[in-house]
Amino acid sequence: MPALRAEKITKSFRGLFKDKKVLFDISLSIEEGEIFGILGPNGAGKTTLMSIFSTLIRPDGGSLEVLGRDALRDTHAIRERINISSGNPNFPWSLTVRENLRHSAMLYGMYGRSLSKSVDEAISAFELGSQSDAKFETLSTGQKQRVSLAKSILNRPKILFLDEPTSGLDPEMAMKTRDLIKRIYQEEEITVVLTTHYMPEAEELCDRIAFLREGRLVALGTPAELKRALQIGHRIFVNYDGEIDPLKLRIIPGVMEVRELPGRVEMVFDHSGRAVSSIIKAFEGADILDIGIEEPDLEDVFLELAR
Amino acid sequence: MSWRGELNKVYSATYKNWIISKRNAFTLFELVFWPFIGLISIGLLTRFLEVGDDMVAFVLVGAIALSILQISQIDVAYILLFDLWSKSIKQTFVAPIRGYHLVLGAMLFGVIRGVAVFLVLAAASRHLFGFDFLAGGVVTVIVFLAGTFITAASIGMVVCISILLFGQRADVAAWTLSGIMMLVSGVYYPVSILPGPLQILSKSIPLTYLLEYYRSAYGYGDHQILLGIAIALLYFAASLLILNLAIERARRTGMMLRLSE
Numbered sequence: 119m120p121a122l123r124a125e126k127i128t129k130s131f132r133g134l135f136k137d138k139k140v141l142f143d144i145s146l147s148i149e150e151g152e153i154f155g156i157l158g159p160n161g162a163g164k165t166t167l168m169s170i171f172s173t174l175i176r177p178d179g180g181s182l183e184v185l186g187r188d189a190l191r192d193t194h195a196i197r198e199r200i201n202i203s204s205g206n207p208n209f210p211w212s213l214t215v216r217e218n219l220r221h222s223a224m225l226y227g228m229y230g231r232s233l234s235k236s237v238d239e240a241i242s243a244f245e246l247g248s249q250s251d252a253k254f255e256t257l258s259t260g261q262k263q264r265v266s267l268a269k270s271i272l273n274r275p276k277i278l279f280l281d282e283p284t285s286g287l288d289p290e291m292a293m294k295t296r297d298l299i300k301r302i303y304q305e306e307e308i309t310v311v312l313t314t315h316y317m318p319e320a321e322e323l324c325d326r327i328a329f330l331r332e333g334r335l336v337a338l339g340t341p342a343e344l345k346r347a348l349q350i351g352h353r354i355f356v357n358y359d360g361e362i363d364p365l366k367l368r369i370i371p372g373v374m375e376v377r378e379l380p381g382r383v384e385m386v387f388d389h390s391g392r393a394v395s396s397i398i399k400a401f402e403g404a405d406i407l408d409i410g411i412e413e414p415d416l417e418d419v420f421l422e423l424a425r
Numbered sequence: 426m427s428w429r430g431e432l433n434k435v436y437s438a439t440y441k442n443w444i445i446s447k448r449n450a451f452t453l454f455e456l457v458f459w460p461f462i463g464l465i466s467i468g469l470l471t472r473f474l475e476v477g478d479d480m481v482a483f484v485l486v487g488a489i490a491l492s493i494l495q496i497s498q499i500d501v502a503y504i505l506l507f508d509l510w511s512k513s514i515k516q517t518f519v520a521p522i523r524g525y526h527l528v529l530g531a532m533l534f535g536v537i538r539g540v541a542v543f544l545v546l547a548a549a550s551r552h553l554f555g556f557d558f559l560a561g562g563v564v565t566v567i568v569f570l571a572g573t574f575i576t577a578a579s580i581g582m583v584v585c586i587s588i589l590l591f592g593q594r595a596d597v598a599a600w601t602l603s604g605i606m607m608l609v610s611g612v613y614y615p616v617s618i619l620p621g622p623l624q625i626l627s628k629s630i631p632l633t634y635l636l637e638y639y640r641s642a643y644g645y646g647d648h649q650i651l652l653g654i655a656i657a658l659l660y661f662a663a664s665l666l667i668l669n670l671a672i673e674r675a676r677r678t679g680m681m682l683r684l685s686e
Contacts, residue, residue, distance in 0.1 A: 194521050
């Protein structure tokens, strides 16, 4: 049974003069126990889709099943078993970290010792001990993010929705947050659905990725599948000394793109193998100082799909 | 879900309102300063106008009722207002919570604050203006307060409904609705002096009946308290139903997301 199954989800928001359609017939299925990424440029509809999946808002059309239940009817039962953490999170400002977590736990119907234990564990898991009595408004962005993540595991959710979990964090804190997400995923054996702008993050965390553009699902698969399907070429760069004829590079079979810089050429080519020897031959008469080949990454997929 | 879990969902709103209120120095203004200023002003006005004790009782009952109503309704409105101001509405509504959990929890805190305000104002009015707030007996006070709290909860819910329908700018309703009540339900004057259409409107407002009931203990005519309580309960049930519908509508229109941004 998939953890989440969406069929032809559509959503519009009312505008001043006409409605703006933000999601068009999104259909996808998320398996139990996977980390599923939703990627796309700004305005692609990621947060809207995430909000629909987490039952915060309702779609206009289509069907949605979460944990085997109809998400348009059994919302209450679903909310008991999911949770969400958003980038740039907000909680009541004047409540301390511990009070905010206690309040959130109460909203999930927790009580007594199990409530206190869950709050203590969440504070400990996200290293918030020294800030537990600090008011939310006094926390740094990273600390607020950790409070949000701590809140999201209080009810031991079966699906955890993370909307841009490292948004606004410095690289070190973003790395720590990714490690925390991996740890929750491994320890709690849950399904994670996350949105991100940051491609290395998606590549590092996600088993499969859905790519949205202007409210439409334009690609779905593992990072490797997406790269293969899009036939994104490898990159090669050559630093050299001397004179070369760039035209010789452009006519090599398999070379898709050539960029000339002083003393350096960068090319994109399909990975046929023969192109590399032909490229090296084209540098006859010049000294090759350095040469490197890079595999395409998700950033390339993103750029290709966002075009 | 166990009954203790359900109770804690209700208590979540009480807990949040209590913590936020105790951290906010301006809560004292809300709880003591403004009600006290209102009471003293009205009391001194009666001195200046040299009205009799019965008239003093008439207007002080109104002043006390209005203060309790304002305090208790804002506590219910706070279930959205605090989240709205801290942009954390999303955190509440992704949780498995229903409208009645929030309303009952906030109402509990509103009742506690309302009773505190009543006791302070009643003691002050007795000491300063010789007004005996227990002239009608303890039962009269309890019925009057209970009706006022139910009415206040309905007003608080209307504020929440307005925000969910019209967005953040509708938060002004929190301070406007009790003002309208003051105008038409005879807080400082008998509703009989209102123009005809407003008199009809006043009959649809429970506070009118509650004031008549409490004042009847001071010799001001008859009352229809049962009708007043029935209307108050009807409004309460209707407001709760509409609040739930407004929450669902906000989920459909995306207002729930916009209120969190």
